[in-house]
Amino acid sequence: MASDKPAIAYVGVGLMGGPMAALLAARGYRVSAFDVDPGRLAAVAEKGVTAAASAADAARGADCVLLNLPWESAVEAAVFGEDGVAGWLTANSVVVDFSTVSPAFCTRIAAAVSEKTGAVWIDAPVSGGPPASEAGELTIMAGGPEDAIARLKPLFDTIGRQFTRAGDTGAGAVAKAIAQLVVATNYAVLAEAARLAEAAGMDAALLPECVRYGHADGELMRQLYPRIVAHDFAPRAYARQLLKDLEMVQDVARAAGAPTPMSGQATQLFKLLVASGLGGIDGTGVYRLYAGSAGNGITGQEVESV
Incomplete structure (x- = not known):
């Protein structure tokens, strides 16, 4: 790499990628970014990031390409599509995918990138949400070659407070799938708890205080509830994205032969929410199913057959 701080191309500057790109620029990295949404691109351009005309334009002269995209198809297009980054990748390049994608996809695209360009692929999904991305306090779980990951450790330390190399290619994606199983299932559990508290006549807002320091306490109770x-x-975190992640969890579980009844139930709940036209609200909006304000609310009896 040309210097201690590699030149960065950042593709995908939405809820998570935008703050991450801006933080890297603020910490002295040269960042060129592209997003299909001109408004998002304009927002990061005001924070020291160079706006590029395409993913390929962003990648021109970059040592490291960072991706933060909502779907596997978007990742594929950003790399190999028209105006994708592949044309500017070399054997000295590293591609880091922060997106939440399946382990199988990671393995496939990493092999394709290596074969066609010689570049190294690192899957490095993140957790913590937009506030953590703004503060540089993300949790990062990575899969890929140990030497390439070690070279980029200063970059990971800039945007995260917890970094773990989970293993070889795809291992980061496995870890993120399991993390999403825990998180998304808890969205539904906390929504259920809130509705029960309300229905039972207590001041639902007092529940976090009631359980503070007990077994029901935790980050999600304190932040989401x-x-x-x-x-x-x-x-x-868009409800439609949580549904996508939960469906990925089910795919990973089927491939591994592992039972996932709890997250399977949560998957069905988020399907109902998104089918109600509410995929663009936060995942906490699953509460609206319990409250009957999503257009197709559920009862205690109906949830058993969801």
């Missing part, structure tokens, strides 16, 4: 009770469903 108050938003549910306040009916604050402004997106920090």
Whole structure:
């Protein structure tokens, strides 16, 4: 790489990628970015990031390409599509995919990138949400060659407070799938808890205080539950993205032969939510199914057959 701080191309500057790209620029990295949404690109351009005309334009002269995209098809297009980054990748390039994608996809695209360009692929999904991406306090789980990951450790340390190399290519994606199983299932559990508290006549907002330091306490109770009770469903993590992640979890579980009844139930709940036209709200909005305000609310009896 040309210097201690590699030149970066950043493709995908949405809820997570935007703050991450801006933080890297603020910490002295040269960042050129592209997003299909001109508004998102304009927002990061105001924070020291160079706006590029395409993914390929962003990758021109970059040592490292960072991807943060919502779907596997978007990742594939950003790399191998028209105006994709592949034309500018060399054997000295590293591609880091922060997207939440399946392990099988990671393995396939890493092999294709290596064969066609010689570049190294690292799957490095992140957890923590937009506030952590803004503060540089993300949790990062990576899969890929140990030497390539070690070279980029300063970059990972810039955007994250916890970094783990989970193993070879695809291992980061496996870890993220399991993390999403835990998180997305808890969205549904906390929504259920809030609705039960309300229905039973207690001040639902007091529940986090009631369980503080007990076994029911935790980050999700402290961060997500108050938003549910306040009916604050402004997106920090889109419901449609959580559904995509849960469906990926089911695919990974089937391939591994592992039972996932709890996350399977959560998957069905998020399918109902998205089918109600609410895929663009936050995942905490699954509460609206329990409250009957999603257009097709559920009862205690109906949820058993979801």
